[in-house]
Amino acid sequence: ASWELDLATMIGKWSPNRFDLLGLVRRRDLCGTVEDWLDRIVVEDREEARVAAYRCFDHGEPYTIEYRIRRGDTGEERWLQSHGSRIDYDDGRPSRFVGISFDITKRKRAEERLRDSEVRFRTIFEQANDYILTSDLQQRITSANPAVQAALGYSEADVLGHSFADFLDPDQFEQATTMLRRKLTSGGTTRHTIRVRTRDGRQLVWEVSSRLIEDAAGRPTGLHAICRDVTEAKRAETHLRLLIDELNHRVKNTLAIVQGIAQQSFKAGTDLKVAQRAFEGRLAALSEAHNLLTREHWGLVSMTQIIGDAIAPHAGAGRFSLDGPDLAVMPKTAISLALAIHELATNAVKHGALSRAGGHVAIRWDRVRGEGPARLSLVWEESGGPLVATPKSRGFGTRMIERGLAAELAGSVTIDFRPEGVVCT
Incomplete structure (x- = not known):
């Protein structure tokens, strides 16, 4: 929409569509004034437009301005861009002003949406806990959000421009x-985990999802990546895998122990009820040892606790005395020790000191230091029971103690059937 103005008379003509642009009724003579135009400009923008127009009228300075109007018919706010110039004549004719205006509402609204989008993106970029990176196709970093800088321990200047x-x-x-080449060849998004070095030398594991950045013609110009720290998750995954492997190993070992107990408890010629009671007792001892190990998360366990749990079913008042430091024992050793103590206690109840009211068992242990590594010394000593005779054959319990426990402790185990009471060392 255009308009002209005779600067001598300040009388002007408007193009018909200028009236339409401002939401005014078209006049038959198509005349319009500067004030008619200024009246339609919103108050906040009016003075800037007035100054620009009169500077052009008075001093010949062309202008290009953008401003808001409120249409005369609907009251709708619109954006206009106006250009104005003064035309001077050498032949003495009065100067004239020529102006033209365009409706740029769509463009301004698009710019506003773009600004809002940029603000939202910048807010996400700055505040996101995930790591957001961009790079060129040579894998030089062109932007990195604060989360990246904090994770790596570098400032923005230390990161930008670096490979x-x-x-x-x-x-x-x-x-x-390789991932970049795959995207350049096939497009799309790639996802993978990668190890990243921090400033202080730590290794982090990042899960990376990245895609190409393209220009208006669809040509790749760079890389956009969103990363997430999965270091702890990977450690937990590795730990879980180790736990599963360890569990499988322990289950196999436990089944082997149970199988051995069953074979020895129910061997040919053994009374079934007696065998059943022995089997149940041995399983109970194994269960108690497992309970203790579970409470300690299958780590080192208390030797005092192991022995105490094993003798608990038979520990009446004054029946046992325990003397020794509370040593830490490995899980596998704990199971063998618990089963051995259970067998000694069972034999003492059946045939030894615990078969009589006044019988007593003393259990002593200590760490013995010599020229080599420290060794465990443990003594089970019975007293107050019936006279003891050396058995003609070794039962399962005796063999397990003398062979199994000795092998587990990488030492020697001796059971001495003294007349006054069994002593196991």
């Missing part, structure tokens, strides 16, 4: 390069 290779081991950089 991915400055933060990755060679094999990891090769992996990143």
Whole structure:
């Protein structure tokens, strides 16, 4: 929409669509004034437009301004862009003003949406806990959000312009390069995990999802990546795998122990009820040892606790005395020790000191230091029971103690059937 103005008379003509642009009724003579125009401009923008127009009228300075109007018919706010110039004549004719205006509402609203989008993106970029990176196709970093800088321990200046290779081991950089080639060849998004070096030398594991950045013509110009720290998750995954492997190992060992107990408890010629009671007692001892180990998360366990749990079913008042330091014992050793103590206690109840009211068992242990590594010394000594005679044959319990426990402790185990009471050392 255009308009002209005779600067001598300040009388002007408007194009018909200028009336339409401002939401005014078209006048038959098509005349319009500067004030008619200024009246339609919103108050906040009016003075700037007035100054620009009169500077052009008075001093010949052309202008290009953008401002808001409120249409005369609907009251709708619209954006206009106006250009104005003064035309001077050498032949003495009065100067004239020529102006033209365009409706730029769509463009301004698009710019506003773009600004809002940029603000939202910048807010996400700055505040996101995830790591957001961009790079060129040579894998030089062009932007990195604060989360990246905090994770790596570098400032923005230390990161921007640097290659991915400055933060990755060679094999990891090769992996990143392979992913970039895959996107350049096939497009799409790639996802992978990668190890990243921090400033203080720590290794972090990042899960990376990245895609190409393209220009208006669809040509790749760079890389956009969103990363997440999965270091703890990977450690937990590795730990879980180890736990499962360990569980499988322990289950196999436990089944082997149970199988051995069953075979010895129910061997040919053994009374079934007696065998059943022996089997149940041995399983109970094994169960108690497992309960203790579970409470301690299958770590080192208390020797005092192991022995105490094993003798608990038979520990009446004054029947046992325990003397020794509370040593830490490995899980596998704990199971063998618990089963051995259970067998000694069972035999003492059936045939030894615990078969009589006044019988007593003293259990002593200590760490013995010599020229080599420290060794465990443990003594089970019975007293107050019936006279003891050396058995003609060794039962399962005796064999397990003398052979199994000795093998587990990498030492020697001796059972001495003294007349006054059994002594196991």
